[in-house]
Amino acid sequence: xxxxxxxxxxxxxxxxxxxxxxxxxxxxxxxxxxxxxxxxxxxxxxxxxxxxxxxxxxxxxxxxxxxxxxxxxxxxx
Numbered sequence: 001x002x003x004x005x006x007x008x009x010x011x012x013x014x015x016x017x018x019x020x021x022x023x024x025x026x027x028x029x030x031x032x033x034x035x036x037x038x039x040x041x042x043x044x045x046x047x048x049x050x051x052x053x054x055x056x057x058x059x060x061x062x063x064x065x066x067x068x069x070x071x072x073x074x075x076x077x
Contacts, residue, residue: 011060
């Protein structure tokens with residue numbers, strides 16, 4: 001979990017058109033750093049299954065969270 005805390009970003013889902021079972025609109029998701037995915041226009045998201053998958057980056061908006069909110073989100077990721 002320490003690596004996740006150090007390297008995680010966060011994003012809000014703004015489109016779940018092709019993935020309604022995997023992504024909830026307006027939910028905050030953990031984004032894992034994946035430079036290759038980013039180059040391809042994707043983000044590695046920890047989705048509703050609890051696993052990380054690639055999704056189109058335009059389904060999300062990257063956000064910054066206060067540390068206390070980051071810890072809360074990571075506690076359930």
